[in-house]
Amino acid sequence: MTDFPKNKEAHPAPPLLGFAAFSGTGKTTLLCRLIPLLKQRNLKIGLIKHAHHKFDIDRPGKDSYQLRQAGASPVMVVSSKLRAIVYDLQNEAAENLETPRLAEQLPYLNTQDLDLILVEGFKREPFPKIELHRPSLNQPLLFPNDPDIIAVATDTPLACSCPLPVLNLNQPEQIADFICHDFLSR
Known part of the structure; x- marks a missing residue:
């Protein structure tokens, strides 16, 4: 433990x-x-x-993008120098687009x-x-x-x-x- x-x-x-x-x-x-x-x-x-518009910090074709499109949220991408966490707000209670x-x-x-x-x-x-x-x-x-x-x-x-x-x-x-x-x- x-x-x-x-x-x-x-x-x-x-x-x-x-x-x-x-x-x-x-x-x-x-x-x-x-x-x-x-x-x-x-x-x-x-x-x-x-941001006043939809944006992606990962691009179509990248593993992180495909995993998020498959329904994972959040997705964390980590390297020796950077960390990014992407939450798909459409999967949360934000579907009202406020x-x-x-x-x-x-x-x-x-x-x-x-x-x-x-x-x-x-x-x-x-x-x-x-x-x-x-x-x-x-x-x-x-x-x-x-x-x-x-x-x-x-x-x-x-x-x-x-x-x-x-x-x-x-x-x-x-x-x-x-x-x-x-x-x-x-």
């Missing part, structure tokens, strides 16, 4: 910080530039991304060693977010109708007054400073 380790003391969940914007604003591009800057500051970063809720997804993320969880999407969920705004896309600002937005990152000056910190979308170092000095120090 194997003795399993006792549960470690409950650790506080790391803070969530979202990046909310309309499609095409550059959320992923910014996060790809921002994450290395945060890692340079010795932060361990997790990320949850909301948009996934962030709170329902968080328990699947091992947060024990994380300092911060960045979230791309889930813009209508109630948690702290930085709005990304490009006036050239002719989309409305989100902050007037979302009390959870804590800052706005934009590539040009805003046409209206904004009671929140306004950051330069093209300067990820400035956004990293805001996250470390203003958001995480609360």
Whole structure:
């Protein structure tokens, strides 16, 4: 019989910080530039991304894909460098095709060693977010109708007054400073 380790003391969940914007604003591009800057500051970063469409991380013809198509859920694929777990939500109670809720997804993320969880999407969920705004896309600002937005990152000056910190979308170092000095120090 194997003795399993006792549960470690409950650790506080790391803070969530979202990046909310309309499609095409550059959320992923910014996060790809921002994450290395945060890692340079010795932060361990997790990320949850909301996809608005069906996606496969394994491709047709691959063993993991065939096993999932055969009905296995979850399917874990492990190598010496990566681990991926795929849950087929159609096999679960999600057949009503509702948009996934962030709170329902968080328990699947091992947060024990994380300092911060960045979230791309889930813009209508109630948690702290930085709005990304490009006036050239002719989309409305989100902050007037979302009390959870804590800052706005934009590539040009805003046409209206904004009671929140306004950051330069093209300067990820400035956004990293805001996250470390203003958001995480609360």
